[in-house]
Amino acid sequence: MPTPRTAFPPRPDLHGWLRGGLLLAALLLPWAALAQAVSDPTPLHYRSxxxxxxxxxxxxxxxxxxxxxxxxxxxxxxxxxxxxxxxxxxxxxxxxxxxxxxxxxxxxxxxxLYRPAMDARNSVLWFGPVVLLVAGAGVLVWVVRRRSRQLQPMDDNEARW
Missing domain, CATH: 1.10.8.640 (Cytochrome C biogenesis protein)
Structure with missing residues (x-):
């Protein structure tokens, strides 16, 4: 007599995956500690x-x-x-x-330099955001005015139901 089939496939062995993950973490943890930044091998000596x-x-x-x-x-x-x-x-x-x-x-x-001097090469970095903001505001005003001209005023008769 054949074995009955179930509607669901067998569950994967989650405990095996968990044990494998923990083993992998335990093996990699010492290497992660070695990957930390190197401290300065020669400390600086100040005169004052x-x-x-x-x-x-x-x-x-x-x-x-x-x-x-x-x-x-x-x-x-x-x-x-x-x-x-x-x-x-x-x-x-x-x-x-x-x-x-x-x-x-x-x-x-x-x-x-964190604060480079302003010159012709980097003037876009200094003034670019302001120019984009002003241009965006100008486009927004232009679009709003254009749409308001396109809307036609409603008659009193049209406003009533």
């Missing part, structure tokens, strides 16, 4: 507290060229460690903040 304060203020104004959304002071990328050492070395050579920024701009472009 004033130099340290100036350095931190300057590093906060510079952007990490790899991370793109972090300042040089906040980034843990290897290039950020290198750039921090470079900035401190330039400071200790007697260069002022403007000269250090100019050195980095020549090397990496205006992107390295």
């Amino acid at each position: 507290a004033a130099e340290e304060a100036r350095f931190h203020a300057l590093a906060a104004e510079l952007r990490c060229v790899q991370c793109q959304n972090q300042s040089l002071a906040d980034s843990n990328a290897q290039i950020a460690h290198d750039l921090r050492r470079e900035v401190l070395a330039l400071m200790q050579q007697g260069r002022d903040d403007a000269q250090i920024k100019q050195f980095l701009v020549e090397r990496y472009g205006d992107f390295v």
